[in-house]
Amino acid sequence: MAIYDKFTDRSRKKLAVLIDPDKPTDAQIISIVEKAKAADVDFFFVGGSLLVTDSLDHCIKLIKANCDIPVLIFPGNSLQISKYCDGFLLLSLISGRNAEMLIGRHVIAAPYLKLYGNEIIPTGYMLIDSGKATSVSYMSDTTPIPHDKDDIALCTAIAGEMLGLKLIYLEAGSGALIPVSTSMISKVSQMIKIPLIVGGGIKTPEMAAEAVKAGADVIVIGTAFEKEPDMLKQFAEAIHGVLSD
Numbered sequence: 001m002a003i004y005d006k007f008t009d010r011s012r013k014k015l016a017v018l019i020d021p022d023k024p025t026d027a028q029i030i031s032i033v034e035k036a037k038a039a040d041v042d043f044f045f046v047g048g049s050l051l052v053t054d055s056l057d058h059c060i061k062l063i064k065a066n067c068d069i070p071v072l073i074f075p076g077n078s079l080q081i082s083k084y085c086d087g088f089l090l091l092s093l094i095s096g097r098n099a100e101m102l103i104g105r106h107v108i109a110a111p112y113l114k115l116y117g118n119e120i121i122p123t124g125y126m127l128i129d130s131g132k133a134t135s136v137s138y139m140s141d142t143t144p145i146p147h148d149k150d151d152i153a154l155c156t157a158i159a160g161e162m163l164g165l166k167l168i169y170l171e172a173g174s175g176a177l178i179p180v181s182t183s184m185i186s187k188v189s190q191m192i193k194i195p196l197i198v199g200g201g202i203k204t205p206e207m208a209a210e211a212v213k214a215g216a217d218v219i220v221i222g223t224a225f226e227k228e229p230d231m232l233k234q235f236a237e238a239i240h241g242v243l244s245d
Contacts, residue, residue, distance in 0.1 A: 003070045003087040003119050004166060006042065007195045010244045013212040014042035015236050018074065018199070018222035021059035022051055029059060033066045035229060039236035045220060046085065047074035049135035049174075060084045072121070076139065078105040081112055087119035089167070094160045095126040095153075096142025123167040123197075124160030126153060128180045130201055134173030144173075150184045157188045157196075168192055170216075172200025175223045179207060182214035189215025205231070205238035212242045 006014070017036055024032065036044070044063055046056065056073075061084050063071050072087045073080060081088070090113075093101035113120060127137055127144040137144055145152050157168045168188065170180045179201035189196050198211050199220030208219045219239050225232055 003043075003072065004121050006070065007121070007167060007218065010217070012244055013216070013239050013242050014218045015039075015208075015239045016043035016045050016072075016197070016199075016218055016220045017041050017225060017232070018045045018047075018220050019059065019063075020048040020051075020222070021046055021055040022048060022053050023226070024059075026062060029062050030066055032225075032229065033063055033069075035232045036069060037067050039233040040240065041069055041232070041236060042218070044069055044071045045074035045089070046071060047076055047080050049076040049139045051076065051080060056080060057082050057084055073118075075109075076136070078109040081109055081116070081118075083116040083118065085118055087121055088113060089123045089169070090120050091123050091125040091169070092160075092165065093127070093140055093142060094124045094156055094165075095128075095145050096140060098140060098142050101140050101142065121167055122165045123169050124157065124163075124165040125169050125171060126156055126160075128153065128170055128172050128184065128200075129178075130172035130176030131178040132173075132176065134176065134200075136171065136173050147178055147181060147184075150181075150187045153184050154187045154191055157192050161192045161194050165194070167195050167197055169197040169199070171198075174200065176201030179203075179211070182210055185211055185214040185216050189217075205234040208235050209238040209242055212239055217244075
């Protein structure tokens with residue numbers, strides 16, 4: 001079964017755990033994996049805005065050695081590729097106007113991705129203002145869509161779908177003060193047919209449940225889980241407990 005088929009399967013809402021390979025120790029990674037298995041997590045996303053070690057391959061191999069949960073690279077730049085993952089979110093930063101993030105970095109990575117044979121999922125990546133400067137906005141040299149400009153987000157997502165992208169990802173950023181609003185999630189989800197991922201600033205299971213009720217298909221948690229790893233099962237139950245349309 002292709003990983004993308006899991007995204008398009010609307011039988012339940014889904015949870016992805018984001019792991020920055022620079023941060024956890026091997027023991028912490030194994031602990032995360034065990035908690036993820038117990039919580040029936042749907043995906044692992046691995047990556048970060050800026051990696052300062054060469055731990056990407058090791059992190060992915062360690063996760064895969066301990067579970068069957070699909071591992072997708074969530075890249076911050078064209079250097080964050082690995083043949084050991086199950087798939088690759090090929091992010092095009094459609095909310096910005098930086099050509100390097102729209103297509104430039106992809107040209108550099110493309111021959112390696114072709115050689116490795118990873119499953120590639122073209123993803124429209126949209127940064128939404130979260131009330132603070134984030135690593136991804138700084139590193140990408142782009143301005144996020146204002147938090148209250150639902151129509152800009154909606155039109156951008158529609159354009160991404162029309163261009164053939166297979167996922168839309170609304171991102172408030174790691175440690176966001178304000179998550180993507182339920183109003184924006186609702187308006188975007190109603191106007192696109194492809195799956196909608198939402199991440200950044202989702203600090204509680206209740207917030208995760210509200211996001212999926214508004215129309216998100218996949219919720220990504222990272223910072224909240226890093227701070228309280230034992231909350232993972234509660235996040236999963238809140239998300240999986242919301243019936244899909």
